[in-house]
Amino acid sequence: MPFEPLVTAVIETTLNTLIKDDPELGRRLARLKGQVIQVHLKELNKTLTFIFSQQIDVLANYEGQPDCYLSLNLSVLPELRDQSNITKLIKQDKLILEGDIQLAQKFSQLMTDCKPDIEEWLSKATGDVVAHTVVQGVTGVGQMIKAQAQKHQSHLAEVLTEEWRVAPAPLEVAHFCDQVDEVKSQAARVEARLNKLLELA
Numbered sequence: 001m002p003f004e005p006l007v008t009a010v011i012e013t014t015l016n017t018l019i020k021d022d023p024e025l026g027r028r029l030a031r032l033k034g035q036v037i038q039v040h041l042k043e044l045n046k047t048l049t050f051i052f053s054q055q056i057d058v059l060a061n062y063e064g065q066p067d068c069y070l071s072l073n074l075s076v077l078p079e080l081r082d083q084s085n086i087t088k089l090i091k092q093d094k095l096i097l098e099g100d101i102q103l104a105q106k107f108s109q110l111m112t113d114c115k116p117d118i119e120e121w122l123s124k125a126t127g128d129v130v131a132h133t134v135v136q137g138v139t140g141v142g143q144m145i146k147a148q149a150q151k152h153q154s155h156l157a158e159v160l161t162e163e164w165r166v167a168p169a170p171l172e173v174a175h176f177c178d179q180v181d182e183v184k185s186q187a188a189r190v191e192a193r194l195n196k197l198l199e200l201a
Helices: 003-021 022-029 074-081 083-091 100-112 119-127 128-163 170-200
Strands: 036-041 047-051 058-059 068-073 097-099
Touching: 003 022, 003 047, 003 058, 022 100, 036 100, 058 068, 068 074, 074 083, 074 100, 083 097, 083 100, 097 100, 119 128
Parallel strands: 036 068
Antiparallel strands: 036 047, 047 058, 068 097
């Protein structure tokens, strides 16, 4: 099976399964019924088309005209829920939006709320106690790894700036930038004086 149909099939199956298991997501899907939303994922340089009916169909190739077109990084999608963010994202070149803004917001809300309840799925196979223990254990390990990574990152930054003096400290960078600005303004003043002298000569 080629890569694109495999990816779209996995996305489609996952979304439809999550929506089927959650009545609230089913109601949100109903609000999008009959709509076509095309999403270009910048980090992958791929375009996916979402067609909403009783379920979601995900296509890699679509010839028709979508009701809404979005071009963005995947990390930006949750920010579309708030309409005030949309203008900001467009100005920052993080989002290209063509079509209905309300539709983009409904799509964002549906996609960001489609989070699998792994504990629920696992409990069907192993039982509640085992599922809860496994999920809590994995969550704890994930948090510990994240905390250790932040600690090491902070320590490395301190070693580079304070001990090895490889990288400048933030205050040194700010001072250097101030000095550069001062040199620029002095150079501009000298240039202006030279231009005046040349005009007089």
